[in-house]
Amino acid sequence: MKRWLLKRSKIDTAVMAEELGMKEAVACVLANRGLGERQYARNFMYGTLExxxxxxxxxxxxxxxxxxxxxxxxxxxxxxxxxxxxxxxxxxxxxxxxxxxxxxxxxxxxxxxxxxxxxxxxxxxxxxxxxxxxxxxxxxxxxxxxxxxxxxxxxxxxxxxxxxxxxxxxxxxxxxxxxxxxxxxxxxxxxxxxxxxxxxxxxxxxxxxxxxxxxxxxxxxxxxxxxxxxxxxxxxxxxxxxxxxxxxxxxxxxxxxxxxxxxxxxxxxxxxxxxxxxxxxxxxxxxxxxxxxxxxxxxxxxxxxxxxxxxxxxxxxxxxxxxxxxRLNEERKSLTTQATVRAMEYIQRDELSKERVLVLYDVDTHESIAGIVAGKIKERYYRPVIVITSSEDGAKGSGRSIEGYDLFQALFRCKELFSRFGGHAMAAGLSLPKENISVLRKKLNEECQLTKEQMTPILRLEKQLGFAEIDMELAKEIQSLAPFGKENHAPLFGSKSISVDRVDLIGKNKDILRMTLSEEKSGVRMAALSFDGYVEMLNLLKELYPQEECDKMMNGGKIAHKFDFVYSIEINTYNGRSSVQLMIKDFRLSK
Incomplete structure (x- = not known):
């Protein structure tokens, strides 16, 4: 489950869109980036090296x-x-x-x-x-x-x-x-x-x-x-x-x-x-x-x-x-995969997933990839993670955090345990004697005030859209907002009460959802893909339908219930032809 939060702006995005000659959905994205003033928006869209x-x-x-x-x-x-x-x-x-x-x-x-x-x-x-x-x-x-x-x-x-x-x-x-x-x-x-x-x-x-x-x-x-x-x-x-x-x-x-x-x-x-x-x-x-x-x-x-x-x-x-x-990068990827698997096994074996701050010690993890592994574990469990490994003078680790938990401040309150530490709210590095690792784990978890809601990943939506608003022109305007990254993430939108007219399982492992979606009010149909929603969709349908009906629905069938979707809007080009495609990030049954 993820939390869906709709961004709010006091800017009149309809007026802004008209003045800048763009779709309102794009004006809404710019306003949500703090670019409501026309000159800021123009500089963002058209700025040059000059x-x-x-x-x-x-x-x-x-x-x-x-x-x-x-x-x-x-x-x-x-x-x-x-x-x-x-x-x-x-x-x-x-x-x-x-x-x-x-x-x-x-x-x-x-x-x-x-x-x-x-x-x-x-x-x-x-x-x-x-x-x-x-x-x-x-x-x-x-x-x-x-x-x-x-x-x-x-x-x-x-x-x-x-x-x-x-x-x-x-x-x-x-x-x-x-x-x-x-x-x-x-x-x-x-x-x-x-x-x-x-x-x-x-x-x-x-x-x-x-x-x-x-x-x-x-x-x-x-x-x-x-x-x-x-x-x-x-x-x-x-x-x-x-x-x-x-x-x-x-x-x-x-x-x-x-x-x-x-x-x-x-x-x-x-x-x-x-x-x-x-x-x-x-x-x-x-x-x-x-x-x-x-x-x-x-x-x-x-x-x-x-x-x-x-x-x-x-x-x-x-x-x-x-x-x-x-070659070194391939070696690094292999080491990272092995270390991440070991960390997951360690968490499951010791039932650490119940802890709000994960402090993992693995002597076999190369110290240079501890931060990467911490980031991967953080994404899987959505809570602060510190991965520690042995070093010449004791133990050394890297941590990655989530919104609402200032990792640097948390470590600062434990500073007597470290020989060295530094970083900021979302990432930090530390060195400490091995005997202090268990003390650190206990103290961080005792003092952690994170709630269950805070440990639920957030999807921030720019705007709720009707399918009639989604076309190639909008997709191209969204594409013009790239490059995407920190503070300028690829925009996410949401739509409610959408029908799933057809589901097909594609990909090497048949675990990618290819769907045809439709909106009753507008009559518009959209192609959509979900790379990671297979298990969630299957489990959801199993709660509603017998196994035989689930199998039919997941193999070229139509789903009777309506859904709410969160997605990004992308352009799919195949054999020289381009079309708009929704990349599904999350979904839930409509109320």
Whole structure:
């Protein structure tokens, strides 16, 4: 069962639709996204790269550009210090390639996930100093590296931080004050003193802006490099799951247009090796095909290899690296599947599904996939999940949460149990002695206030529609709202009292519902698919009809009862012909 919630907006969507020349259902989606003002809606629908804001509105952007430009001009060795996830890899690639293009002496450094962990570490800084690095330029990390920055300064380095994470803070007289590293320049729109109008850029997006500004300082117009940086910025934005609104939407929308025709050798061969060349590239391909391959290197080997791929111009060498990325991702998928199965068995064996917070300990789970497994278990049971595995110094884990449960605050109340922890409301990481795991499980569950309703998944509907409102024009307008992602999810709609004129079971396992639906009031019939509703429909019919009638209904039959449906509206193209198709997300018997 899922909760259906209909979104509400005070905007007159009929007037808005008329003014913007669109269907009211689409105007309703925009209003629900907080885009009720006409100019905001127009920018969302039609924004271009020219609409990106001036980068120098960001605090320390001009200073950071000056410091890096000075380092280049004085032939100082610059180290771009990144991170092992997609955002870290992409921002590292953007900045490294741009500094080289401007004539700089640069290297890149990506910390090893298992040996070094996230962000700056003193040992790496000291090694870079021995190698002659004079300028340390972080990306996708650094905002909380107080001691590490101090050490870099002691070693005589100029330190520029480019980050998008929340800085640490102190609360003084009820007012929060940022606690920042003593760097020479800090570019991070989440600083309280930064007045940049859009704070949700990822590191890749900020790096893209930085790169274009730096090229401009040196009077370089390199269209190919600029487009490559746009592709990398788009990849980072989708994979870091930041809000796909405002500038993020522009970067992804226009980046998706450039990716299929990219001149970057590494990106091109990775697309070839993953089999997506020639396809219409969407946010799905970035988030679920390319991104996981890039992430897999950081999880199972080193993120350095991914940066190496996107900087390699020799096609044969690039292809070998791309093959390695694909192989590692297949290995990562296998490890994830095995770990998820073990976790499910553990939950069933120990009857843990009754607990409101699932704390699972499995020594055989690779620490780099603990977060992925936690996410899969969370989706299955819809409650907060922490997956813990053994590490060199005890135990290490990752958690994923649901709406209504601030995981970071819950862990903060147990901080005495951890040797290290961090994160935010929906995701967190932690390290702790093994003997504290059972204590953590008990304390989290004793303090958890989640209700049964809160542990029921939510489907948020944009609008209730009559079938007469659904046509190809509407489907195309909805398609124009893509790319979809965080804060701009593919719109869901609902319809009541719908008849199921025919049900067919299709697919390899005959467990996909293909239905013909009709609405009595309008007489309109619609084709519909449900990929995961087979068991629910079968169980529902068994409560109403004898087995023989159920079998008939589920194999080309008509169902006598009427249903309410929640669905997305998509375009199905087959043999050159296109038609509107409803993708069913949930259903229930009409009252």
């Amino acid at each position: 609409d990106l804001r001036e980068p120098f509105l960001m605090k320390d952007m001009a200073l950071g550009i000056d410091l890096i430009a000075q380092g280049i001009k004085e032939n100082k060795k610059i180290a771009v210090y990144g991170d092992y996830d997609v955002d870290g890899v992409m921002s590292t690639t953007i900045l490294f390639r741009t500094i080289l293009r401007c004539g700089g002496d640069a290297i890149y450094y990506v910390p090893h996930r298992q040996r070094e962990g996230y962000g700056l570490n003193v040992e790496a800084i000291e090694q870079l100093a021995k190698e002659g690095v004079e300028v340390l330029f972080t990306c996708d990390n650094g905002i909380s590296a107080l001691e590490e920055t101090q050490r870099a300064k002691e070693l005589g380095m100029t330190v520029v931080i480019l980050d998008h994470h929340e800085p640490g803070f102190l609360e003084i007289n009820g007012e929060k004050k940022d606690v920042l590293p003593d760097a020479d320049g800090i570019i991070d729109p989440k600083q309280k003193d930064c007045s940049y109008p859009f704070s949700m850029l990822c590191a890749g997006g900020i790096a893209y802006k930085f790169a274009l500004a730096l090229l401009n300082v040196f009077g370089i117009r390199d269209e190919a490099l600029e487009k490559e940086c746009l592709c990398f910025g788009a990849l980072a934005t989708v994979c870091d799951i930041v809000d796909l609104l405002d500038e993020n939407r522009i970067l992804v929308r226009w980046g998706l247009d450039e990716i299929p025709k990219t001149t970057n050798t590494g990106l091109r061969v990775l697309m070839e090796e993953t089999g997506i060349v020639g396809k219409h590239i969407s946010e799905y391909h970035l988030g679920f095909i390319l991104g996981p391959c890039i992430n897999a290197t950081g999880r199972l080997e080193s993120g350095q290899k991914a940066v190496e791929l996107f900087c390699e111009e020799d096609e044969a060498k690039a292809r070998e690296i791309a093959k390695t990325l694909v």
